[in-house]
Amino acid sequence: MKRRWILFAPLAIMALLFGAFLYRLSVPDDRLIESQWIDKPMPLFDLPPATAGVAGLKSSDLADGRPRLVNVFASWCIPCRAEAPQLEALKAAGVPIDGIAIRDRPDDVAAFLRENGNPFDRIGSDVQSSVQIALGSSGVPETFLIDGKGIIREQIQGVILADDVPGIIARLEAMK
Amino acid sequence: MIAELGLALLWIAAALACLSLIAGIVVLRGGPKDVAGLVRPASVAQGVLTAAAFALLIALFVRSDMSVELVARNSHSLKPMLFKVAGAWGNHEGSMLLWLTILGLSGGLVALFEKRLRADTLIATLAAQAALSLGFFAFLLFSSNPFKRLPIAPPDGQGLNPLLQDPGLAFHPPTLYIGYVGLSVAFSFAVGALVTREIGPAFARAMRPWVLGSWIFLTLGITAGSYWAYYELGWGGWWFWDPVENVSLVPWLAGAALLHSVAVTATRNALRAWTVMLAVIGFSMSMVGTFIVRSGLLTSVHSFAVDPERGTFLLVLMLVYIGGALTLFAFRASAVAEGKQFALLSREGSLVINNLLLTTILALVLLGTLYPIVAEAMGEKISVGPPYYNKVAGPLALILCLVMVAGPLLRWRRDDGRTLWARLPLALLAGATVLFGLILFGGPIGILPLLGMTVAAVVAVASLAPLWKRKLRRVPLPTWGMVIAHFGVAVALAGMAAESAFIKERLVAAAPGETVKVADFTVKFARVEPVAGPNYTAVRATLVATTPSGSSFILHPAARTFPGLMGGAPTETNEAALLTRPGGQLYAVLGQPVPSADGSADRYQLRLWWKPLVWWIWLGGALIAMGGTLALLGRAQLLAIWRARRARKAQMRFAP
Numbered sequence: 001m002k003r004r005w006i007l008f009a010p011l012a013i014m015a016l017l018f019g020a021f022l023y024r025l026s027v028p029d030d031r032l033i034e035s036q037w038i039d040k041p042m043p044l045f046d047l048p049p050a051t052a053g054v055a056g057l058k059s060s061d062l063a064d065g066r067p068r069l070v071n072v073f074a075s076w077c078i079p080c081r082a083e084a085p086q087l088e089a090l091k092a093a094g095v096p097i098d099g100i101a102i103r104d105r106p107d108d109v110a111a112f113l114r115e116n117g118n119p120f121d122r123i124g125s126d127v128q129s130s131v132q133i134a135l136g137s138s139g140v141p142e143t144f145l146i147d148g149k150g151i152i153r154e155q156i157q158g159v160i161l162a163d164d165v166p167g168i169i170a171r172l173e174a175m176k
Numbered sequence: 177m178i179a180e181l182g183l184a185l186l187w188i189a190a191a192l193a194c195l196s197l198i199a200g201i202v203v204l205r206g207g208p209k210d211v212a213g214l215v216r217p218a219s220v221a222q223g224v225l226t227a228a229a230f231a232l233l234i235a236l237f238v239r240s241d242m243s244v245e246l247v248a249r250n251s252h253s254l255k256p257m258l259f260k261v262a263g264a265w266g267n268h269e270g271s272m273l274l275w276l277t278i279l280g281l282s283g284g285l286v287a288l289f290e291k292r293l294r295a296d297t298l299i300a301t302l303a304a305q306a307a308l309s310l311g312f313f314a315f316l317l318f319s320s321n322p323f324k325r326l327p328i329a330p331p332d333g334q335g336l337n338p339l340l341q342d343p344g345l346a347f348h349p350p351t352l353y354i355g356y357v358g359l360s361v362a363f364s365f366a367v368g369a370l371v372t373r374e375i376g377p378a379f380a381r382a383m384r385p386w387v388l389g390s391w392i393f394l395t396l397g398i399t400a401g402s403y404w405a406y407y408e409l410g411w412g413g414w415w416f417w418d419p420v421e422n423v424s425l426v427p428w429l430a431g432a433a434l435l436h437s438v439a440v441t442a443t444r445n446a447l448r449a450w451t452v453m454l455a456v457i458g459f460s461m462s463m464v465g466t467f468i469v470r471s472g473l474l475t476s477v478h479s480f481a482v483d484p485e486r487g488t489f490l491l492v493l494m495l496v497y498i499g500g501a502l503t504l505f506a507f508r509a510s511a512v513a514e515g516k517q518f519a520l521l522s523r524e525g526s527l528v529i530n531n532l533l534l535t536t537i538l539a540l541v542l543l544g545t546l547y548p549i550v551a552e553a554m555g556e557k558i559s560v561g562p563p564y565y566n567k568v569a570g571p572l573a574l575i576l577c578l579v580m581v582a583g584p585l586l587r588w589r590r591d592d593g594r595t596l597w598a599r600l601p602l603a604l605l606a607g608a609t610v611l612f613g614l615i616l617f618g619g620p621i622g623i624l625p626l627l628g629m630t631v632a633a634v635v636a637v638a639s640l641a642p643l644w645k646r647k648l649r650r651v652p653l654p655t656w657g658m659v660i661a662h663f664g665v666a667v668a669l670a671g672m673a674a675e676s677a678f679i680k681e682r683l684v685a686a687a688p689g690e691t692v693k694v695a696d697f698t699v700k701f702a703r704v705e706p707v708a709g710p711n712y713t714a715v716r717a718t719l720v721a722t723t724p725s726g727s728s729f730i731l732h733p734a735a736r737t738f739p740g741l742m743g744g745a746p747t748e749t750n751e752a753a754l755l756t757r758p759g760g761q762l763y764a765v766l767g768q769p770v771p772s773a774d775g776s777a778d779r780y781q782l783r784l785w786w787k788p789l790v791w792w793i794w795l796g797g798a799l800i801a802m803g804g805t806l807a808l809l810g811r812a813q814l815l816a817i818w819r820a821r822r823a824r825k826a827q828m829r830f831a832p
Contacts, residue, residue, distance in 0.1 A: 004510045010453060011502040014460075018499075020550045021467075021491055044683045046781060048770040056770075128748070128768060 037152045043134040047124025050101040051109040057098050057124030063150030067175040068096040070144045074104050075112035077140040079159045084116035086160045091119040093169050099123040102132055102140055147175040179244050179323040182232035189225040190313035192218045193306040200303025212299055216287040219302050223284030230277040233322055237264045243329035246322050252333040254711050262346035269322035278357040279309050292382045294374055301368030308360055311493045319489050344404040352397030356462035358390025363459035366452045367501055370508045375448045380441035385811050387438055391431035392804040398424050399797030410750030410765045412785050417565045422545040423465030426538055430458040433534035436527045444588055446515030460498040519590040526583035533576040540568045570624045577631045580662055581638040599641040607634035621677045628673025636666035653810025661803025668796025674789035685770045685779040695786035698722045712736045717766045721755055729755050733766040760788035
């Protein structure tokens with residue numbers, strides 16, 4: 001009797017699946033994922049000021065028609081200090097920048113701004129990292145390029161390097 | 177002593193599983209026939225002993241015996257009693273013991289009550305069930321012993337994840353597990369039938385109540401889990417396409433497909449190989465689901481035990497079981513003769529389409545859940561979000577619902593469609609009314625929610641059609657079950673579609689005394705106050721929601737803080753407040769306090785949603801489960817037996 005090869009299909013599918021499982025068990029996940037929020041509006045949030053003298057940040061602030069950066073940072077984050085000169089350079093080039101301070105204290109934020117300069121128009125204090133989680137951001141620093149309508153266009157994980165600055169300015173220009 | 181006794185019972189139960197398996201093999205290979213007599217009692221005893229071990233584990237949690245590692249890690253003497261009990265299965269080892277208990281008890285029930293199967297098929301089935309148990313016994317005893325003692329007992333335990341401290345969650349995992357593991361019986365029936373080559377209506381009829389029973393529990397478990405996530409996580413969503421939700425949905429889909437194909441096999445002796453394959457797939461998907469949750473392969477809010485070593489153990493187990501069953505299927509199913517033929521326009525035809533759609537949805541959900549793993553194996557990083565699932569599963573589910581309209585109105589074998597055409601216009605009229613009503617007055621609505629509400633109206637009317645012009649008292653229970661379950665699908669679909677089409681959301685920072693408007697409600701933020709619970713502190717807000725008609729209702733959303741025990745960090749949870757109205761639910765979440773810069777009163781983040789018809793989703797789920805239960809009662813013929821008994825009694829009374 002002719003054997004029906006189609007009957008082996010479930011077995012073959014299972015073998016493929018288990019191959020992938022085995023691979024995944026042997027190679028641990030490093031959790032770097034591409035944001036699902038690209039081309040989506042910012043999640044709704046309303047953060048209080050992170051320190052005296054700088055306004056807080058809410059999602060509706062981000063839809064004022066001007067493309068901008070939202071920088072997720074923290075005073076306790078060393079790479080964020082390394083990133084400060086690049087943010088200053090972007091600021092000098094006329095790019096509006098808002099900040100979200102993660103798990104931070106007002107005094108520490110003030111000290112951070114004193115030492116590294118303040119490129120931010122507004123800084124929201126995200127004590128619980130809830131906005132950070134909602135944004136799918138996995139660490140600090142991270143920077144989001146937001147178009148004038150409050151839509152996230154790009155996510156930069158890690159520090160912005162000096163070489164990145166012209167490209168960022170160009171992409172924000174293109175969104176206007 | 178309790179812990180040692182529990183462990184001893186587990187070893188004896190494992191030995192009994194071993195005995196059933198060996199005796200089964202001996203009999204099926206033509207050994208001495210009297211060995212067959214061992215299999216049934218051994219299966220029953222194995223179930224009883226495992227259940228006793230599980231009861232002892234619960235006793236340890238109730239007594240807060242901190243010398244047992246599992247209790248010390250997962251319980252606390254100050255915890256309310258309900259959560260102490262639930263703590264027994266709210267962790268990896270305990271839930272695996274629960275899994276084994278259900279596996280053993282189902283085997284025992286089959287051994288006690290199954291009378292319709294041929295003797296050798298029953299032996300093969302019980303041996304297969306024992307083989308399943310044996311692997312999980314090995315897993316439990318060698319790599320996750322729940323009864324392990326600590327060398328030095330700590331003064332108190334480390335509590336339980338506060339997110340899991342909810343009455344709903346106490347019953348959610350057992351319900352889901354009964355569903356998952358109940359499918360193991362169908363798996364064993366399929367293996368047994370493949371071994372003895374007895375695949376036909378008798379096998380299908382024997383398997384049917386088991387499939388139905390576990391599917392009811394899966395339905396209840398998924399519905400309850402969705403409601404739990406909805407009010408406990410405080411995110412306002414009722415389905416997140418989270419990997420752990422998906423792996424519970426996949427066995428449900430397999431169960432739904434199996435339920436319909438087994439009907440064809442039982443009634444018409446067709447689709448035999450397909451039914452057997454689905455029976456194998458159903459429990460395989462349960463195991464894959466457990467594996468994914470237990471191994472931390474895909475992380476999510478639900479995974480409380482992440483351990484690659486255990487993952488490898490489970491992977492090997494599944495490889496043996498699923499691989500073995502599918503290999504057996506591949507070699508034996510070709511020997512299964514073609515079933516009875518049927519026309520496309522017939523009950524069978526519609527059920528085949530139903531099965532194709534259900535398995536396609538199953539494959540797509542599984543693909544989306546596992547794709548990140550597969551993609552990573554090929555060097556790419558991807559996460560699959562709700563847009564994918566809504567886009568691929570949504571339209572297919574709608575088509576499935578339309579098939580559901582036709583199926584019950586068609587006759588077996590061949591149909592001229594006359595009944596269908598005669599009863600369809602009313603349903604189509606209902607659909608058209610809803611469609612045009614929404615287009616004219618509904619404002620801008622997405623295409624999927626719009627079609628969802630339309631199809632829901634068609635299904636709701638059409639699902640009642642099988643009752644049309646029939647004496648309701650004479651309609652058999654399984655038919656009632658089908659009608660109610662299909663109607664439940666319409667109700668749930670309407671809820672989902674209406675919620676996503678008309679949801680209103682407000683996020684504000686408000687100080688006590690201020691009012692917020694959401695949808696038709698005026699919500700006054702009356703005050704906030706600290707509250708102390710049994711093992712947490714909370715900030716509780718009082719909101720007064722007023723409807724346009726002037727009646728007002730009080731809501732108390734709260735943010736709870738559980739102290740970090742043994743130096744851990746404190747954990748916060750949001751207790752959403754829900755106001756259920758006939759038209760939907762008002763959902764309020766109290767967020768973080770916002771310190772004011774100028775010294776005025778503190779403001780709080782308030783998130784308010786108006787979710788139209790949202791509770792229909794869970795009402796629909798409950799109706800589906802209720803329909804399933806009626807069908808099960810009908811199939812198990814309890815009622816028939818009861819009626820027969822009553823008739824006999826009545827006869828005796830009138831006997832001269």
